[in-house]
Every structure is written in C-alpha cells, then in structure tokens.
Amino acid sequence: QVQLQESGPGLVKPSETLSLTCTVSGGSISYYYWSWIRQSPGKGLEWIGYIYYSGSTNYNPSLKSRVTISVDTSKNQFSLKLSSLTAADTAVYYCARLEWLNYYYAMDVWGQGTTVTVSS
Amino acid sequence: EIVMTQFPGTVSVSPGERATLSCRASQRISSNLAWYQQKPGQPPRLLIYGASNRATGIPARFSGGGSGAEYTLTISSLQSEDFAVYYCQQYDDWLWTFGQGTKVEMK
Numbered sequence: 001q002v003q004l005q006e007s008g009p010g011l012v013k014p015s016e017t018l019s020l021t022c023t024v025s026g027g028s029i030s031y032y033y034w035s036w037i038r039q040s041p042g043k044g045l046e047w048i049g050y051i052y053y054s055g056s057t058n059y060n061p062s063l064k065s066r067v068t069i070s071v072d073t074s075k076n077q078f079s080l081k082l083s084s085l086t087a088a089d090t091a092v093y094y095c096a097r098l099e100w101l102n103y104y105y106a107m108d109v110w111g112q113g114t115t116v117t118v119s120s
Numbered sequence: 121e122i123v124m125t126q127f128p129g130t131v132s133v134s135p136g137e138r139a140t141l142s143c144r145a146s147q148r149i150s151s152n153l154a155w156y157q158q159k160p161g162q163p164p165r166l167l168i169y170g171a172s173n174r175a176t177g178i179p180a181r182f183s184g185g186g187s188g189a190e191y192t193l194t195i196s197s198l199q200s201e202d203f204a205v206y207y208c209q210q211y212d213d214w215l216w217t218f219g220q221g222t223k224v225e226m227k
Contacts, residue, residue: 035216045156045164045207047216058214061121094163104170105211106154110163 002027004095004111011117018082018118022095022111029053029076033098035107036069036080038091046091050098051078085118092116122146122212126219132227133198141222143208145189155184155193156207158221164207168193198224 008020022034036048049059051069059067063082071078082089092115096107123146133139143153151171156164166175168184171191181196195202203226208219 044220045209045218047209047218050214050216060215096163101169101175102173104152104154104173106166106169106175107156107164107209108166108169108175110165113163 002097002109004097004109006093006095006111006114008093008114008116010115011119012085013120014086014118016085018080018085018089018116020080020093020095020114020116021077022079024076024078024097029071029073029078033105034071034078035096035098037094037096037107038089039094039113040088040091043091048080048082048093087118090116090118121215122149122210122217124208124210124217124219126206126208126222128222129220130223130225132225134227135200136197137227139195139198139202139224141193141195141206141224143186143191143193143219145191145210147212148188149210149212151187152211153184153186153191154209155182156209157202157204158207159204167206195224 003025005023030053033050035050049069051057066083068081092113094113095111097109099108125144153171155168158164172184183194185192205221205223207221
C-alpha cells in the first residue's frame, strides 16, 4: 500500500528557510492531492497547505506569505519550504494524502512525521 | 476561516463504557467533516469521513453523526486501544482546519 516518508533537517536556525521532502512509495503521486500538516509540541494539528500532482496549490492563510509547496512527479516526491523561521515553527511536520472518498476529501495516508526544531 | 471547537477537552471513561465527543464549527460545513485518532508518537489515523462514513478497517464501535455545524464521534464500548486524542477536521473552500482535540483517558 501507499507509504509516505518525510525527510529533512531536524535543526534549523531562526530566520532561515526549512526544506522538507515527502517521498511517496507503493503508489503513484499522480491524480492525488498531497498535504503538509504540522503539530507543535503539546499542541494540536495545523494544516499548512496542499498541492495537486499537476502543481496547483493552496495554503493556510496564516502561513501563506512564508510557504511554498512543490511537486516532482518524476521522483514521486513533493516538498515544503517555509521561510523566515522562528521558534514558533518548531513542530512535528507530517505529509499526508488527500483521498476522494464517497464525495468527501480526507487525509487517509500519513507519514510518520519529522521533528523540526528552530534554534540557534 | 472556519474555527472548529471540540468538547470536552478531556473525557474519562472506563473500558466497556460509551464515549461521545463533540465538535462544533463556527459555520455550517455540509458534512465535510472527518475524525482522526492520534496516539503518542504516532501520526493521526483517519476514522470517519463525510461526518458518518467509517474509513477502511475502522471497527464498527466508532460512529460519526451530526449535520450543519454540530458533529459527534461516538465510541460505543471503549477498548484499551481506544485511549487516545481525537481530532475533528473540516474543509471548506479548499481550506482545512482542525479542532484542538479531545483526550479520551481511562477513568
């Protein structure tokens, strides 16, 4: 079955840009929407944005000015860039698949998550 | 942005008992509502989509209901593996938001 794996640095400095990649295995990235979600320590879940395999995107308005999500179909990967980092961006970052289920979308497959700490 | 409010924040239940979790949206969301279960150190797991449809492999003791702006997740007879945090999630106009979660703990 489809599996997702996040990868990227675990520690980044304030004001720098975070780059994470999600690799899709066991299936194709095509014809699906793919999303990034984060979870700050001890906090709930925050949707960051999504990308369609063709490249169309939509972002959380609260993060929109700092977020870019891109896709590389040849590598079966999609990526997240988050700029101007502060300590508030410290979180576990998840990638997930948006599946169309009986006329509703839901996040049916998730990666295990990668912990990102923003600190000098 | 649609705000999702879950209550209670924590519910204490004994194994075998019923638990009902609530989720209220700041406006109607036309059943574009999902429920997720999250255990420590694990990603969320999809339980319910479209407000009342169980995801693949989810036991029948989990059921979702509601409409408009008010939704519920019921666990009919709690098993030991059900103690976790539960999140509701909605999408509207291609923007997604989560509730803050309800922790189901053992009484």
